[in-house]
Amino acid sequence: MQADKILKINHDICLKCGGCIAAYPDIFEFDENQKVLIKKKAQVNPEDLPKVKEICPVAAIIDN
Ligand code: SF4
Numbered sequence: 001m002q003a004d005k006i007l008k009i010n011h012d013i014c015l016k017c018g019g020c021i022a023a024y025p026d027i028f029e030f031d032e033n034q035k036v037l038i039k040k041k042a043q044v045n046p047e048d049l050p051k052v053k054e055i056c057p058v059a060a061i062i063d064n
Helices: 019-023 046-054
Strands: 007-009 028-030 036-038 061-063
Touching (some): 007 036, 007 046
Antiparallel strands (some): 007 061, 028 036
């Protein structure tokens, strides 16, 4: 599934730690202001969603 259809970032609590980008560089990236974005056209297997969301220490990766 297209990742940006099912995931989003809660920028109010994101620490900009980069953990999600380090773990899943195919899905997440920083923009020029170190704001985490979900890459356009990134794909994620719905079965992997809990694992992907768990990487964030503050639960800023949430369902879209
Ligand atoms: S792991 Fe969480 S807190 Fe860290 S950059 Fe990603 S979304 Fe933000």
